[in-house]
Amino acid sequence: MSEAPVWSVDPRTGEHRAKVTAEATAADVDTAVRAAHATRDALADRPTRAAFLRTATAELEAAREEIVAEADAETALGTVRLNGELARTCTQLRAFADVVDAGEYLDVIIDHPDDAIVPPVPDLRRYKVPLGVVAVYAASNFPLAFSVPGGDTASALAAGCPVVVKAHPDHPATSELVLAALRKAAAAHGLPETVISVVHGFDAGLALIRHPLVAAAGFTGSVRGGRALFDAAAARPTPIPFHGELGSLNPVVVTRAAAADRAEEIGAGLAGSMTLGVGQFCVKPGLVLVPEGTDGDHLVDTLSQSVAATAPGVLLDHRMRDNFLAGIAERLGLPGVDAPVTAGADGDHGVRAGVLSVSAAALAASGTHDALLEECFGPVTVVARYTDDGQVNAVLDRLPGNLTATLHVSPRESEGEGDAGALLARLTELAGRIVVDGWPTGVAVAPAQHHGGPYPSTTSTSTSVGTTAIERWLRPVAYQNTPEALLPPELRDANPLGLPRRVDGRREV
Incomplete structure (x- = not known):
């Protein structure tokens, strides 16, 4: 039995435009996730990650005309809107590159030993590490800014997490086109192209959320679809964070x-x-x-x-x-x-x-x-x-x-x-x-932005817009009484990476 085709459809006419690919099987999803998992060490270098995100911006901008035309043909959103959306997408990528360079998101805290406190404080050093492979579920209404190259992907890659995107069926050709741009940018910095992958199909989306190597997920869509994935994420033998945007009356x-x-x-x-x-x-x-x-x-x-x-x-x-x-x-x-x-x-x-x-x-x-x-x-x-x-x-x-x-x-x-x-x-x-005295449409990409809210608007307290979105894909780790030579460079007293940090209660920049 042949695999189900994935068609690009013109919403203005309802006609099939072209066959893009085939729906991913469970084996395809497994291959994509395992390949992504294998790229974690390659993504660990912060300067390389930041450079990759900036080059991704350049590749998307270089392909602007083709991307906008394809996205308009699949969504009918219009070239003016889509040119603006591509600009927003590039803004997000550049913003996260700056976040990676600055290093503040690592939230480095060092407390030296203090026997005068009850109970005594040992040597404690804390920072944040990436969770692992992130599953991203693309949105229908933002084929760029909330899809394959969008905020979930940008923030996850910035955190050092490889990404597997479940493409939205409304814009499969656009998804493949921007995937090629991101992979070209990865290759330019010696990164495996599988730091970012795309799968298609409803069943592929279920297989993705259930895969044991997927460590977290981001979703933008309906209450019904988001809740089904949220429940699946919680029902796994090892539950994972599910950051879903489901619906809002505003x-x-x-x-x-x-x-x-x-x-x-x-x-x-x-x-x-x-x-x-x-x-x-x-x-x-x-x-x-x-x-x-x-x-x-x-x-x-x-x-x-x-x-x-x-x-x-x-x-x-x-x-x-x-x-x-x-x-x-x-x-x-x-x-x-x-x-x-x-x-x-x-x-x-x-x-x-x-x-x-x-x-x-x-x-x-x-x-x-x-x-x-x-x-x-x-x-x-x-x-x-x-x-x-x-x-x-x-x-x-x-x-x-x-x-x-x-x-x-x-x-x-x-x-x-x-x-x-x-x-x-x-x-x-x-x-x-x-x-x-304004209107909610138009969500600025800025450090102070918050795009989230009480359930059912979102399933977590995090934001999916703005640079603090990176926090969704990180977890804190504390090292106690660990010899200097064994500590990660980010936590050493000499601060060889020049990171902003808090030492014994005082901020150091």
Whole structure:
């Protein structure tokens, strides 16, 4: 029996473009993981790793035209968006190269012996070491920044962990193209090309999470798929860390004073955010609490006009399109739900953006409207109209964990007047990133960034964006009373590698 083919599909037409490869068998996955495991020593040299990541950036940029064209053909995301995404991907790789060079991520701590403390402190030296082979599950909606060359891969390689990526079926040709660029960069620095590998197929993804040499996993996708892998990671004879991003509603609260102050600005900004990328961003604002009354009406009217003027778009694949249309139909069937702008099909392949509206009282009252409290992947948002802060809090009480939460306030509220501070504290309980007077779409790659949140938005407290993402793939080790000659160079008193560290409670740079 022949292996199942992996096809590149045009989402604009639904037609097969080309056969890319075949789905990986369990034996293929085993070969890829074992080959990756064998490269750990080669990845151990920090200067080589940093140089590899910078050369990977150069190789991706050199192949920019081909990569963007292939990604657009497979995702319909558009060349402007994809050029920006490739730039973001390269920014991530360069940032992690800088992190590796600096060495601060190793978190070196040295405590010399001290008999005056009870109990006495022996000679203790602590730093962090790589976990081992990392499995990365690529995202559908970011064929570059959260896929084969994306943040999970970049941070794992920076930590010294080889990577096996389970490619997303929506962009297999793009995955193979960027894999070739990364492997070319590895070869340029004498690294085995198997420091990074790609496998395709649903069964391959299951075999990967269960492989005994896989030490950790990163995932970006749906609640259903992520939870299945999370459970599989926990059910292994030796459970492993599973850093999954599963789904998020990303609530927005507009105070009454903010609606009075800038209804048009907020309405137009919301329309741009919730339709960006045809609504296929994990941080799309999916639920917006807007006050009842004239100012709130003005905001919703502006939102509706802007959304109605938005051109139809194509979702990443027909399965997502079918789920989006089914989700809209389900929500429209709920009592008290109106559609200021009706989302729906546009021809055989496209979709139109829409807005749903419901009272906050109905949303908070019972389980009848639970579907409105779940992410609907695509260009739609739910506006819940509230009469008082009690209704706002009642709705927030029903929300699960989120990646982001947004608060829009008036100038006076931003200076401390009113209850904005209490609302901000309430939203902090629900999300990993709090946005004030802005929109959550657009996640900056910066050291202070946090892209994660309470379950089900993510399965861990870590971030998948920003340089602290490297921490997911490391574990601490302490050496006690170890002779200097036997210590790793990172922990020796002479500090031969020039690393930043803390010695006897004092920072040394």
